[in-house]
Amino acid sequence: MKPNKWFGLAAGMLLAWQCQADDFKLGYVNIERVYREATPALAIMKRLDQEFGPRREELKGLQAKGKKLEAQLVKPDLPDSERKSDQRELDAVIRDYNAKSASLSEDFNQRRAEEFAAFLQRANQAVRDIAEKGHYDLILQDSVYVSPKYDLTDTLLKALDQ
Structure with a gap:
């Protein structure tokens, strides 16, 4: 093929790709923000705090007891028998x-x-629903950078709060 034919073929392919790209609809969801802000995620964290709160308090008590013992051990006038104990x-x-x-x-x-895990299944289903209703071709959950115009996180948060 001659160079002009290659150029024409490449230009045609580029034009065809551009036409397809115009129909391509992209979205992005910041899943970390969803974990931090969604009402169901906040409820999960509250339940976990209630469930594990007593054990955390017990650890704080052990920590305080350890500090008290450390403070006693640094006293210079402490008898050896007490120090060992x-x-x-x-x-x-x-x-x-x-x-x-x-x-x-x-x-x-x-x-x-x-x-x-259960929450993520629900969130993924909500993302699929948003994709179907909005006719999205691709919705990403993890990326280094995405323009705010593609961000669907607020839409997902509203869907999860319902």
């Missing part, structure tokens, strides 16, 4: 704190994942 007690408090903290973290993360 307090050190053993502090070691026990630290072990207890670490074990309970790890258990709390694991349990909380598991429950959070369970709760948000």
Whole structure:
């Protein structure tokens, strides 16, 4: 082929692509914002805080007890027998704190994942509904940058609040 034919073919392909691109409808949802602002997500976090609040308070109590014991151990006039006893007690408090903290973290993360899995299914269904009603070709949930004109997050938040 001659260069002019290549140029014509490339220009034709570019024009055809541009015509298709005009019909292409794109949207974007900031899922992190949905997790922070959607009423159902806030309700999930409130339930989790209530469920795990007592265990967090227990950890705070252990932490306060540990600080109190540490403060006693730095006293210069503390007899050796008391120092050893307090050190053993502090070691026990630290072990207890670490074990309970790890258990709390694991349990909380598991429950959070369970709760948000159901919420994410509901959010994804709402995104599909928005896509069908608005005739979107593509809706993204994760991107480095998206122009605000494509942002459908507010629309999704309203749909989830209903």
